[in-house]
Amino acid sequence: AYFHNKILWALCKSGQSYNALAFFCYLKKKGIVYNVYSYTALVYGFCLEKIWGEAFYCLSVMGTDGCNPNVITYTVILKFLCDDGKIQEALGLLEKMEKEGCDPDLVTFNIVLRELCHQNMVVEMGELLELIDRKGFAPDPFTNTAWAGGLLKMGKVETAKRFLLNIIMSRDCVIDAAVYNIYFHTLCCEHKSEEALSLVNSLMKVGIKPNNISYNTILKGICEEKNIDEALEFFDRSRWGTNTPDLVSFNTILSAACKEGNTSVVRKLLCRMEYEGFKLNVVSATCLIHYFCKVGKIPECLKLLESMMTNGPNPN
């Protein structure tokens, strides 16, 4: 079953759920063993392709096939429902799994809480937080980033910042780079990228290693608060710890340069990306389309769009 599950998961994660289903039926017919992992793979695959009917069908029959869905099976569906904005269905399923005697864990709660926060469903957010506590779970960094990220998304910068400061100052909260990254984001929103910058450089002393997201967040802050030259300077000369700029870093500056129609910087960046072996992706291309429109190079714009339609979204 272990070996076959690997294959099932590979198929399901690559959008070939019906092939996975065929393979699963073949296993069944041959009398080869399968288990709850196998069904969970199918559920994952059908959710990924948004074939909800098949996903829920798998969920409904697996129990009668000797494979009771467990917390992970339910959580997989919940995650996809939430990512699709179907929060009411998610809340319904959350109740249902409890009724079926399957207790949600903190991962499950974090997923649903995140979507509630992103939809600013304040009442339900409070209720769920209370439920988490009542079930004996303590909020972890995922809980906290879900909460703070939602606040930030709703434009409640000050509230998010206060919340994060509380977490950071607290003795008994686990803090990691992601928690700090949202805090950097709030600082940048308040045009305090300098403060974020000095804080990121002191994180190591607290035993937290900044990642590329930390630096890219601040890089964007510098682009918005100051100018592209300052951003380029940070890009080139600053110490990124053991990290190095990645495609997102390039796209961050490229986006800023495209927005203001800065031809020389756009050119320079494209050369550098080629030289350093970074391939443009769909985000880079979208930036360039904005750029072409901004400077009135409509033929170039259409050419790029056409090439994306025929050659796929990643240009060359």
Place this chain on the structure above:
RNA sequence: GCAGUGCUCA
């Protein structure tokens, strides 16, 4: 032994 959560670029 095999499966599920957060933070950056349009």
